[in-house]
Amino acid sequence: MRKKRVLIIDDEYEIRSLLANYIQRMEGYEPSLAKDLEEGLSLARNNEFEHILCDYYLNPDSEGPEGTAVEFLQRAKAEGIGSNIIVMSGKAEVDKAVEVTKLGAVDYLAKPITFAQLEFVLKRAEERAKLYRENIQLKQQVEEKYSFSNIIARSPQMERIFNVIEKVKDYKTTVLVTGESGTGKELVSRALHFNSIRKHAPFVAVNCGGIPENLLESELFGHVKGAFTDAVRSKKGLFEEAQGGTLFLDEIGELPLSLQVKLLRVLQEHEIRPVGDNKTIKVDVRIVAATARDLGELVRQGKFREDLYYRINVLTIVIPPLRERKEDIRLLIDHFIKKYNKVIKPKKVVGVSPEAMQVLMNYKWPGNVRELENVIERALVLTEHDTIQVEDLPVSLHSLDVPASTGGQEEFIPESLSIKKNAKKMESKLISIALAKTKGNKTQAAQLLEISLPALLYKMKEYGLTS
Numbered sequence: 001m002r003k004k005r006v007l008i009i010d011d012e013y014e015i016r017s018l019l020a021n022y023i024q025r026m027e028g029y030e031p032s033l034a035k036d037l038e039e040g041l042s043l044a045r046n047n048e049f050e051h052i053l054c055d056y057y058l059n060p061d062s063e064g065p066e067g068t069a070v071e072f073l074q075r076a077k078a079e080g081i082g083s084n085i086i087v088m089s090g091k092a093e094v095d096k097a098v099e100v101t102k103l104g105a106v107d108y109l110a111k112p113i114t115f116a117q118l119e120f121v122l123k124r125a126e127e128r129a130k131l132y133r134e135n136i137q138l139k140q141q142v143e144e145k146y147s148f149s150n151i152i153a154r155s156p157q158m159e160r161i162f163n164v165i166e167k168v169k170d171y172k173t174t175v176l177v178t179g180e181s182g183t184g185k186e187l188v189s190r191a192l193h194f195n196s197i198r199k200h201a202p203f204v205a206v207n208c209g210g211i212p213e214n215l216l217e218s219e220l221f222g223h224v225k226g227a228f229t230d231a232v233r234s235k236k237g238l239f240e241e242a243q244g245g246t247l248f249l250d251e252i253g254e255l256p257l258s259l260q261v262k263l264l265r266v267l268q269e270h271e272i273r274p275v276g277d278n279k280t281i282k283v284d285v286r287i288v289a290a291t292a293r294d295l296g297e298l299v300r301q302g303k304f305r306e307d308l309y310y311r312i313n314v315l316t317i318v319i320p321p322l323r324e325r326k327e328d329i330r331l332l333i334d335h336f337i338k339k340y341n342k343v344i345k346p347k348k349v350v351g352v353s354p355e356a357m358q359v360l361m362n363y364k365w366p367g368n369v370r371e372l373e374n375v376i377e378r379a380l381v382l383t384e385h386d387t388i389q390v391e392d393l394p395v396s397l398h399s400l401d402v403p404a405s406t407g408g409q410e411e412f413i414p415e416s417l418s419i420k421k422n423a424k425k426m427e428s429k430l431i432s433i434a435l436a437k438t439k440g441n442k443t444q445a446a447q448l449l450e451i452s453l454p455a456l457l458y459k460m461k462e463y464g465l466t467s
């Protein structure tokens with residue numbers, strides 16, 4: 001078996017030889033020695049050490065260069081040296097131990113060090129490193145288990161959607177993806193493409209509501225030179241750009257009626273005609289369309305052609321709103337915390353307080369996953385704790401689930417347009433809601449309201465409110 005290598009960095013010869021002797025007595029270990037920081041770093045850089053034992057003060061009084069374990073830790077971590085670093089010091093000092101563990105040392109040993117102590121600390125470090133690795137592996141497995149092409153979900157409804165994607169991904173049949181705003185329609189459409197045999201060809205997305213009607217036709221089908229005033233050269237349309245791949249028609253409900261006819265023809269004939277051209281071009285493109293609107297209703301209103309509706313409504317994936325699949329909320333929160341921890345440095349948020357979790361679970365999420373993502377990102381920026389607190393969440397999240405006793409259900413109908421009068425009414429209302437939510441705890445209510453406690457007390461008196 002390969003021996004575990006241990007690097008000993010100490011300016012005192014006696015300590016180095018004592019520790020080397022200990023290490024040699026331990027089965028399966030092999031010591032290396034360094035007398036100062038630079039020598040230690042250079043060895044650590046070029047070798048795979050399981051452990052590094054580093055003295056706190058290196059060369060404080062002797063001739064050699066000075067250094068401390070703090071500097072060693074900082075430089076070793078910056079260089080990505082992954083060994084277990086254990087700091088040794090002349091005596092047990094709690095603040096030193098805290099300081100070095102914050103910098104990434106796995107343990108702290110006070111001299112004089114006995115054989116048994118050293119053996120115990122090394123074994124403990126190895127045990128921890130093993131747990132850490134297993135934990136990371138486990139987390140990755142969980143992530144993989146509940147994710148399909150970046151779609152994080154564990155609810156049975158979403159699992160059914162994953163199955164449908166698996167089944168239909170390789171067919172050319174048009175797929176219609178529907179769901180409220182922010183439920184992940186585009187994500188699902190991308191998953192359909194990037195898991196299909198078409199994945200090496202382009203995925204081209206177009207927002208049918210985002211391009212003026214007079215430009216949309218040439219965007220989709222292209223045009224020839226001179227087709228209209230600005231057409232100084234011919235241009236390929238998005239259908240041709242997506243050749244062999246997938247064209248994602250987002251907000252299909254917004255497609256103008258004139259283009260609906262043309263799209264229907266493409267779906268039937270598999271060919272397009274660029275604006276101003278008399279020839280047609282064969283296209284092999286899979287269409288995935290998405291809409292947050294009720295297409296059936298648009299058909300009834302005469303805004304969407306019935307024949308096109310039937311043509312694209314062959315295979316429909318309906319993504320349920322987030323409030324109907326609460327199992328996914330926790331998983332998504334974890335996912336977004338991890339995502340934004342990486343972006344918003346040096347924050348390290350580990351989770352959500354139980355109270356905040358309750359607010360997040362009770363909220364109705366009209367903006368679905370997109371809204372949840374924004375709320376988590378915002379909370380990570382605002383929070384001063386390692387878990388997200390209720391006060392890190394937007395007020396709108398907790399004032400919507402107002403206890404009935406506060407009269408929160410009744411609508412706010414202004415008697416006049418006076419901002420001054422209405423602002424007072426609104427203020428008084430927000431205060432009663434906050435007091436109801438915190439069961440009369442004025443300190444917490446003031447936090448929710450983002451005002452000081454004296455200000456709250458003053459306003460309660462002014463509005464005649466009791467808690």
Ligand SMILES: Nc1ncnc2c1ncn2[C@@H]1O[C@H](COP(=O)(O)OP(=O)(O)OP(=O)(O)O)[C@@H](O)[C@H]1O
Pocket residue numbers: 150151152153179180181182183184185186187188292332369370373
């Ligand atoms: N299940 C999910 N897992 C991870 N991220 C998700 C999930 N669902 C949605 N998102 C994220 O939420 C955001 C909105 O998703 P997407 O754009 O796909 O929604 P949409 O239904 O197309 O919304 P809209 O109707 O507003 O266009 C994106 O940032 C997306 O990555």
Ligand SMILES: [Mg+2]
Pocket residue numbers: 185186250
């Ligand atoms: Mg979208």
